[in-house]
Amino acid sequence: MADNIDFSNDRANIAYLGSRKDVWHHHGQEMLAGQATAEWRKQAGLEFSAILAPVFANLSGPDFAHISADKRIVEIGNKRAIVRNDTGAVLGFASDGYQPHQPAEVLDWFDRYISVDDRFQLDVAGSLKGGAIIWATAKFNGEHSVAGEKHTARVLMSTTFDATRATINKMTETRVVCNNTLDTALADGLSCIRTTHRSKFDAARVGKELAALAQGVVNYKAIGDALAQNEMAKEEVSNFFKTVLDIPFDQSKADTSTRKLNQFAALNSAYRTTVAERNGQGGDAWTALQAITRYVDHDRSARGDNEGEARFASAQFGTGNAIKAQAMQLLLPRIKDKVLIAA
Numbered sequence: 001m002a003d004n005i006d007f008s009n010d011r012a013n014i015a016y017l018g019s020r021k022d023v024w025h026h027h028g029q030e031m032l033a034g035q036a037t038a039e040w041r042k043q044a045g046l047e048f049s050a051i052l053a054p055v056f057a058n059l060s061g062p063d064f065a066h067i068s069a070d071k072r073i074v075e076i077g078n079k080r081a082i083v084r085n086d087t088g089a090v091l092g093f094a095s096d097g098y099q100p101h102q103p104a105e106v107l108d109w110f111d112r113y114i115s116v117d118d119r120f121q122l123d124v125a126g127s128l129k130g131g132a133i134i135w136a137t138a139k140f141n142g143e144h145s146v147a148g149e150k151h152t153a154r155v156l157m158s159t160t161f162d163a164t165r166a167t168i169n170k171m172t173e174t175r176v177v178c179n180n181t182l183d184t185a186l187a188d189g190l191s192c193i194r195t196t197h198r199s200k201f202d203a204a205r206v207g208k209e210l211a212a213l214a215q216g217v218v219n220y221k222a223i224g225d226a227l228a229q230n231e232m233a234k235e236e237v238s239n240f241f242k243t244v245l246d247i248p249f250d251q252s253k254a255d256t257s258t259r260k261l262n263q264f265a266a267l268n269s270a271y272r273t274t275v276a277e278r279n280g281q282g283g284d285a286w287t288a289l290q291a292i293t294r295y296v297d298h299d300r301s302a303r304g305d306n307e308g309e310a311r312f313a314s315a316q317f318g319t320g321n322a323i324k325a326q327a328m329q330l331l332l333p334r335i336k337d338k339v340l341i342a343a
Contacts, residue, residue, distance in 0.1 A: 087130075106134050187328060
């Protein structure tokens, strides 16, 4: 059973437009264009409620034998568990007084959000990690070209039930040839909106936010095109990979851990694959960056019962996304005289 896609109801709680063969997980419910949000909620498994429940400490064991039995269950007054009402699974913890959002509200809010701009269409909705992460994507316009390659842009919404992160809307780009993904916000610093569905819905404000996200697609193309024109010698690519992996340039193989050596070999293999995908075109910053995205999205080891799904969660929401961000920031100074890059 997958440990990232939510299978709480004995099925994959994810819904999507398109064919099952075209989605990374090969799970979930196929949707038709134009279906109502209520049907999306049902098929994505987002009809459960998040309930606040008291948290208790169980003082069992020999260290507490001197305490009377009726005093060994102690309520932690300033903490609450966020619990699914249908399965009883604990999704996260919050301070006393926190008001959790509800999955149905989150999807309804996102659907209202994207409906302000008809260039966006809901195409995926679901949850990960037993419902702890709720996410949805809306496809933007269609395929376009970056560095001579077909890409598909989407706005990705995600929110969590651990009370540590706001609801985030950000643009992502997918290289069609290989399904590598990269946030446009990593390139322009602007294409990420942090908000809350509990705030008053303001169509004018949302329209401006969606316009900013759409502008991120334009900025990303300019940056991708510039990176493709920026030459990188073989040694530069090697040093770039070492920097990402935190391997000193002058460190010998004997002094480098097996894990780091394997990661470095995997990155070089990803680079060769990327060069082949680009019809033999290499030796530029764009190819080096896409080797990183391929490594993170397809090759990098990830913990979990289903490694592919664990890797997806990491690539979009965890350490894999951070690796991509680091790689982008290392390369942006190379093209600062070619494109305008936000501070």
